[in-house]
Amino acid sequence: MSSSAIEIAGVTKVYPGDNPVTALENIDLSIADGEFAALLGPSGCGKSTLLNLLAGFETVTSGKLQVYGAPVTAPGPQRAVVFQEAALFPWLNVWENVVFGPKVQGLAPEKYEAKARETLKLVGLENFAKHLPVQLSGGMRQRVGIARVLVMEPTLLLMDEPFGALDAQTRLTMQQLLLDVWEGLKKTVVFVTHDIDEAILLADTIYVMSARPGRIATRIPVEVPRPRNLDTLTDVHFNEMKKRIMHEMRADQH
Amino acid sequence: MSSTLTGQRGKRMALAACLPVLFVLTWEVLGRFDLLIAGLIPMPSAVLRAWWVWIAGAGGLSLNPYSGTWGANLWFSLQRVGEGYLLAIVLGIPLGVFIGWSRLAAQVVDPSIQWLRPIPITAWLPFSIALFGINEFGAIFLITLGAFYPIVVNTTQGARDVDKNLVRAARMMGAGGWALLRRVILPAALPSVFTGLRIGLGIAWTAVIVAEMVAVKSGLGYVLWDAYYVGRMDVVIADMVSIGLMGYISDRLVVFVESRLLTWRRLQSY
Numbered sequence: 444m445s446s447s448a449i450e451i452a453g454v455t456k457v458y459p460g461d462n463p464v465t466a467l468e469n470i471d472l473s474i475a476d477g478e479f480a481a482l483l484g485p486s487g488c489g490k491s492t493l494l495n496l497l498a499g500f501e502t503v504t505s506g507k508l509q510v511y512g513a514p515v516t517a518p519g520p521q522r523a524v525v526f527q528e529a530a531l532f533p534w535l536n537v538w539e540n541v542v543f544g545p546k547v548q549g550l551a552p553e554k555y556e557a558k559a560r561e562t563l564k565l566v567g568l569e570n571f572a573k574h575l576p577v578q579l580s581g582g583m584r585q586r587v588g589i590a591r592v593l594v595m596e597p598t599l600l601l602m603d604e605p606f607g608a609l610d611a612q613t614r615l616t617m618q619q620l621l622l623d624v625w626e627g628l629k630k631t632v633v634f635v636t637h638d639i640d641e642a643i644l645l646a647d648t649i650y651v652m653s654a655r656p657g658r659i660a661t662r663i664p665v666e667v668p669r670p671r672n673l674d675t676l677t678d679v680h681f682n683e684m685k686k687r688i689m690h691e692m693r694a695d696q697h
Numbered sequence: 698m699s700s701t702l703t704g705q706r707g708k709r710m711a712l713a714a715c716l717p718v719l720f721v722l723t724w725e726v727l728g729r730f731d732l733l734i735a736g737l738i739p740m741p742s743a744v745l746r747a748w749w750v751w752i753a754g755a756g757g758l759s760l761n762p763y764s765g766t767w768g769a770n771l772w773f774s775l776q777r778v779g780e781g782y783l784l785a786i787v788l789g790i791p792l793g794v795f796i797g798w799s800r801l802a803a804q805v806v807d808p809s810i811q812w813l814r815p816i817p818i819t820a821w822l823p824f825s826i827a828l829f830g831i832n833e834f835g836a837i838f839l840i841t842l843g844a845f846y847p848i849v850v851n852t853t854q855g856a857r858d859v860d861k862n863l864v865r866a867a868r869m870m871g872a873g874g875w876a877l878l879r880r881v882i883l884p885a886a887l888p889s890v891f892t893g894l895r896i897g898l899g900i901a902w903t904a905v906i907v908a909e910m911v912a913v914k915s916g917l918g919y920v921l922w923d924a925y926y927v928g929r930m931d932v933v934i935a936d937m938v939s940i941g942l943m944g945y946i947s948d949r950l951v952v953f954v955e956s957r958l959l960t961w962r963r964l965q966s967y
Contacts, residue, residue, distance in 0.1 A: 500865050518869040530862040534884045534961045544870035547880065577965045595870065 448599060448631040449474040449497065454506030456492055456657075466492040468656035470506070474648075479625060479632045481646035483639065483688075489657020490635045494603050497633060498524045510599055520544055523592035525602040529584040531576040537563070537587050538572040544595040555594060562590045565624060582613035586620070593624070600632045606641070618644055619673055626670055639692075643667065643684050644675055651692060661691050739931040747931035748938075763924065763932045771939065773916040774905050777833070778947070781840025782901045789845045789897070790883075790890060793852025798882050803853075810849060818843040818904050826912050836908035836916075843904040844897035851896070855889025856882050888962055891955040898951055902944045917943075 451472040458464045467489040474480045482490040495501045496508055499518040508515055510522060518524075531540050541563060545555035563569050566586040576584055585605055592600065606614045618641060625632065625645075636642050642649045646665050653660040667680045675681055721741050727733050728740030739747070747763065756765030796802045796810075818839050829835035859882055867881045883890075909918025917940050924932035956963060 498865075498869060500868075518865065520869065520871045522869070524866070524869045526862050526866060528862065530860070530866040532863060532866075532881065532884070533965065534887075534959075543867075543872075543880075547867070547870060547872040547876045575961050575964060577961055591870070 446476045447473050448476045448478065448511060449633070450507065450509040450512075451493075452507040454493075454496070454508050455504050456489070456496065456501070457504045465656040467496075468658055470657070470659055472650065472659060474631065474633065476631055477629045479634065479645060479647045481642035481649045482633065482635045482652060483637065483642045483649050484652030484657075484660075485637060485654055487657075488652040488654040490652050491603055492657065493652075494524075494601050494633060494635050497599070498522055498601050520548065520595045521597050522599045522601060523595055523597035525585070525588050525592060525600070525605045527604045527607050529576070529581075529588040531584055531587055531591075533576050535575075536572065537568060537574050537576070537579070540576065540587055541591045541594055543591060548595075558596075559590075559594050562593050565593070566590045566620065580613070581609050582617055585609065585617060589621070589624070593628075598631065600630050602632065602634045604635050604637070607636070607638075614641075615673055621645060622671055639685055639688055640676060643681055643688070644671060644673075649688065651688065663688060663691070737930060739934065744931050744934045744938075747929070748935035751932060751935060763920070763929060766920075767939070770916050770920050771943070774909065774918065774940075775943065777836050777908070777916065778840060778901050778905050781837045781904070782844050782898060784837070784841045785844035785848055785897060785901070786894070788841070789848030789893070790852050793849040793890070793893075794856045794878055794883055794886060796849070797853040797856025797859075797886065798878060803857075807853070810846070814846050814850075818900070819907055822907065822911055825908075829912075831912055831914070833913065835912040836905060839908045839912075840901045840904040843900040847896035847900065848890070848893040851889045851893025852886055855886030858889070859885040888959060891951070891959070894951050894955075895948060898947055899944065902940065902947075906940060 449472065451470055454467060454470040454472075455465065456467040458466060470493065472493075482493060484490050492501065496503055497510065497515060499515045499522065502516075515522070532543065535543065538559070542552075542555055542559050545559070560569070563572060566589055568583060568586050568590065571579065571583065576587065579587070588605065606617045609617060622645065634642075634645060643665055649663045649665060650659050651661045651663065652658065663684075665684060667675060667678075667684060724733075725741045728738075728743075733740065748767075750761075750765075751763045752765070752767040754761070754764030792806070796806055821839060821842060825835045825838050829838060863881055863885060864877070867877055872880060905916065906918035906921065909916035910922040913919060917936055921933060921936045921940075924930075924936065
């Protein structure tokens, strides 16, 4: 247990109000250091809520939630978030967006500029540093969204359906990019998605969630060997996994 | 390519000019045929002549207050608008960002602003004269007050409507407090801020004219009322046109600054 990155025990999240909504009920989850975990489930299953709790954007109603042994109280650069719509600052160009984190943290430029250039190159945007987000395609914007968190060298990467708003072609490219980046870094990742293919392609472990109230229904280790690439999507292991997960998700609905 | 663009621009300007030109010509022709109420409404040519004297006529010892005094009076009004407007910006933008960002600030400050706002600046005149007397400060007080409301209200709106995910992203990257306000809330609110700045500038010009008519003895507003009293309608009209021109030019200036600062916004709308 010493190498666990995320420890969640008995976490419940209720949104108060005239009709209180239980978004998450009694969640137990343990994610190992360096694990790529996918939270898979239909909309309304609380997967984004769980991610927001990990990010520190929201607080738990009850239960224990720890990241690397410390309770989460506020958002911070160690728990980096990639948003679905990239959420770049539209008035800053690509370069300024990428160095935003180190800059507001008060680091000296010589401490982050080389790293930022290297990261921009890693996501293939080295020639777009001066472009404004509005001048980029959706996929390129999300590359910036990834680059700006990698620059901060976070211990945990939280991704909230980051490719959900992209067209199918671009999504495949971005998945390949993320695979390449992750193979190089082996950071702990929590990746929220409703796309089964995406979850299998990327993750080590898939946590299937069910809705109303949000619960973790099953934990499925992905037994597809790495390194993976887009060809993985059509191999035998993949289809077996997919069949099994679909079966479990269907069983869960009855 | 660029020649078609200038062609289009020329066409647009011609279209925009045709109504005013028609209006002024009709007015002049009516005057030539003695169809205007004589002495009350001077012809455009008479207005132009009076304006010219007002601008370039011999000043100094001349007994005519409408000879060569245009520049000085314009400068008085411009200075007052500039000072009052700057003060309104310096007070209004930070306060608006603060109210829009902090729920507590909104609860404490916003109601008072909403209660005071319906009192028109003209209603503040007697109070302002009582407080400051017949001098500069009364005028600047009115201009600041008038411009302050739209600036603070629009800035508040802008700061309140900032995309929640942008704030989350900034906090996730380590921005808090001051850095968050300056680097995220303010730039995100800027389009709204400029809406407030433009409305505020219009009110600042209204306020300066009202204040100069009553509370000070110089400037375009003072001349406007003074010229009316002595029956110089030609100067009155020249003065009105001068005010309109200044209002227009200063608004263009704000729009220019806006387009420089908000390039990202302009690109977004393509």
